[in-house]
Amino acid sequence: MKENDQPILSVRDLRVSFATEEGLVRAVDGVSFDVRRGQILGIVGESGSGKSVTNLAIMGLIPMPPGRIDGGRVLFCGKEILGVPEAEKRKLRGDRISMIFQDPMTSLNPFLRISLQLTEVLELHKRISRKKARRHAIAMLDLVGIPDAAERIDDYPHQFSGGMRQRVMIAMSLLCEPELLIADEPTTALDVTIQAQILELLKKIRDELGTSIVFITHDLGVVAGICDETLVMYAGKILEKGSTRSLFASPSQPYTRGLLRSVPRLDLGRKEELTPIRGNPPYLLDRSPGCPFLPRCDFAVDKCGEEFPPRRQVAKNHDVWCWVEMEGSAG
Amino acid sequence: MSLEASQSAARTKDVLLDVQGLKKHFPITQGILFQREVGRVHAVDGVSFQIRRGETLGLVGESGCGKSTTGRTLLQLHRPTEGKVLYEGQDLASLTQRQLRPIRRRMQMIFQDPYASLNPRMTVSSIISEPIRTYGLLRGPTVHARAAELMEVVGLNPRQVRLYPHEFSGGQRQRIGIARALAADPDFIVCDEPISALDVSIQAQILNLLADLQKQFGLTYLFIAHDLAAVRHISDRIAVMYLGKIVEIADSEKLYKEPRHPYTQALISAVPIPDPEVEATRQRIVLEGDVPSPRNPPKGCRFKTRCSYRFGRCDEEPLLQLVEEDHFAACWLEKTDEGKGASGT
Numbered sequence A: 001m002k003e004n005d006q007p008i009l010s011v012r013d014l015r016v017s018f019a020t021e022e023g024l025v026r027a028v029d030g031v032s033f034d035v036r037r038g039q040i041l042g043i044v045g046e047s048g049s050g051k052s053v054t055n056l057a058i059m060g061l062i063p064m065p066p067g068r069i070d071g072g073r074v075l076f077c078g079k080e081i082l083g084v085p086e087a088e089k090r091k092l093r094g095d096r097i098s099m100i101f102q103d104p105m106t107s108l109n110p111f112l113r114i115s116l117q118l119t120e121v122l123e124l125h126k127r128i129s130r131k132k133a134r135r136h137a138i139a140m141l142d143l144v145g146i147p148d149a150a151e152r153i154d155d156y157p158h159q160f161s162g163g164m165r166q167r168v169m170i171a172m173s174l175l176c177e178p179e180l181l182i183a184d185e186p187t188t189a190l191d192v193t194i195q196a197q198i199l200e201l202l203k204k205i206r207d208e209l210g211t212s213i214v215f216i217t218h219d220l221g222v223v224a225g226i227c228d229e230t231l232v233m234y235a236g237k238i239l240e241k242g243s244t245r246s247l248f249a250s251p252s253q254p255y256t257r258g259l260l261r262s263v264p265r266l267d268l269g270r271k272e273e274l275t276p277i278r279g280n281p282p283y284l285l286d287r288s289p290g291c292p293f294l295p296r297c298d299f300a301v302d303k304c305g306e307e308f309p310p311r312r313q314v315a316k317n318h319d320v321w322c323w324v325e326m327e328g329s330a331g
Numbered sequence B: 001m002s003l004e005a006s007q008s009a010a011r012t013k014d015v016l017l018d019v020q021g022l023k024k025h026f027p028i029t030q031g032i033l034f035q036r037e038v039g040r041v042h043a044v045d046g047v048s049f050q051i052r053r054g055e056t057l058g059l060v061g062e063s064g065c066g067k068s069t070t071g072r073t074l075l076q077l078h079r080p081t082e083g084k085v086l087y088e089g090q091d092l093a094s095l096t097q098r099q100l101r102p103i104r105r106r107m108q109m110i111f112q113d114p115y116a117s118l119n120p121r122m123t124v125s126s127i128i129s130e131p132i133r134t135y136g137l138l139r140g141p142t143v144h145a146r147a148a149e150l151m152e153v154v155g156l157n158p159r160q161v162r163l164y165p166h167e168f169s170g171g172q173r174q175r176i177g178i179a180r181a182l183a184a185d186p187d188f189i190v191c192d193e194p195i196s197a198l199d200v201s202i203q204a205q206i207l208n209l210l211a212d213l214q215k216q217f218g219l220t221y222l223f224i225a226h227d228l229a230a231v232r233h234i235s236d237r238i239a240v241m242y243l244g245k246i247v248e249i250a251d252s253e254k255l256y257k258e259p260r261h262p263y264t265q266a267l268i269s270a271v272p273i274p275d276p277e278v279e280a281t282r283q284r285i286v287l288e289g290d291v292p293s294p295r296n297p298p299k300g301c302r303f304k305t306r307c308s309y310r311f312g313r314c315d316e317e318p319l320l321q322l323v324e325e326d327h328f329a330a331c332w333l334e335k336t337d338e339g340k341g342a343s344g345t
Ligand SMILES: Nc1ncnc2c1ncn2[C@@H]1O[C@H](COP(=O)(O)OP(=O)(O)OP(=O)(O)O)[C@@H](O)[C@H]1O
Pocket: A018, A019, A020, A025, A027, A045, A046, A047, A048, A049, A050, A051, A052, A053, A054, A063, A066, A067, A218, A284
């Protein structure tokens, strides 16, 4: 089918900057990727690498000023959504695209019963009766594993535990059965046993409802467990992207390699010493024309400081941005 | 953390800290003028364990299970509600603040949040040398020389001593916190989530630094974290906490390879492995429900509300018992009769 081949989301050369007191921060600096239907795409990268800003831009939620979209295109089902009027964007948000934020309390109103917050979304977007909306909301709470959903729906957010609030948030974001779900570190604040529950839930939603998911995290283990494809971001740029299997089996950017080597693994024998990435995270204000990872890279050549490398394919569905072709990529 | 250190510790069983039946409850009060107690948070509810000289004891468990409270109560930053903390045989819980003072120097803490734990108006040099002045360890210009030296020890550039905390990255700030702890010349350091606020690419740097310092200065650590892979990497032994109780303690390899308590098993199986091939074939124990509230913990075994092995006996509280050499677990599955000795799994 033609329609299914078209990516649900295409981002092309997206550029977002913020005017700050210290200077212009190029938070997202030429980012391109596709999300295919029914796919879970992971975005990893350190704090400040531009993961959230990328997705806020997709959702049309960049605060302007200080933010500014400097360029690029965002196509949702083939249609440009970057410059559309606010009213139209609002219609997309929550209906066809929705977002789960890292801290559930930022999107739940502490003073309102969750029943009201859930049914409001439905009434707004789907124009169905309150009674029907309530029934639907209870079914959704049930799906995300809230016990006694029919009773708990009338509780206030603070009456739920952190993990349950996150599930309420997921239920809310799924109410209108969006085609695309953007989950910004949905499990970072949660314990591992609760994280395992939420990850199972997201996989189930993808499998049963066919929802496409963008999953932002800094946990490589989570990416390995849930994402079909992975983007590695650093200082506003994508340094590597590909199928999760290929990327983990043969990381081809020194940063990706360094990350994978630096984390201790519970399933392998214990190492005497870890292999960290040297140096400090990048400072976004001093921007050289070259590769932002250069100051911490052990493989750098002269060219790395002069120009950001073009895309280079290392395998089918696996691209890297690096001047240096590393040998023995596997491992 | 070194092998020799752990082996010699195991051989001599040279105990630095012996914690016996430690409890810390926080009162929940109501009323404005007349505060009355309406309940208690059973944050730490009767834990016993030992920390051997030169070793790292890891402490893991989910949010709110009482890890930080345990660490703080050991250091007497919270006075215990009940129980003993024997430091080289002396019960700290029975000492007055004044009597504690000389011992306080020997026990330091490194915090989770390198941003919040450093005074933004002090230079790095004064932050690091604060314990030196507080405990009168050095005087005059040698104080600043020592601060510069400590910066070097933790991998910072000593020429940056006059800078302020905001001029450093998160990982560098954590190094400042570590240098400050070292300045007191301690024997024992409670590391409370020292890497969880840091970027993945920086976490390994700090773990390596802590391990190096331990070797260099013969330090003993209580390493608190929820990242089981990091804890297992740095710890000789690991204690697993659940709702104010320790449910299992073992050598860190043992604990990972042969966990006895159903909670430990679930916790280990929930840790994601950064390898898609492994993740694709892994069997995961997904626990039902949430951790109950420490205000009103379940009677008997506290894990019973989420445990799939639960049976009648679990309404009584299982005690931490020896299941094999150097391996303790608190679960009725281990032993259904009162006889001594370990049963297999
Ligand atoms: N409203 C804003 N004003 C100024 N700068 C901003 C604003 N929002 C984001 N930035 C900057 O943009 C950069 C990218 O931020 P972003 O939130 O996308 O990072 P991230 O990858 O999501 O990091 P984290 O893992 O910490 O969530 C950062 O340097 C940040 O300081």
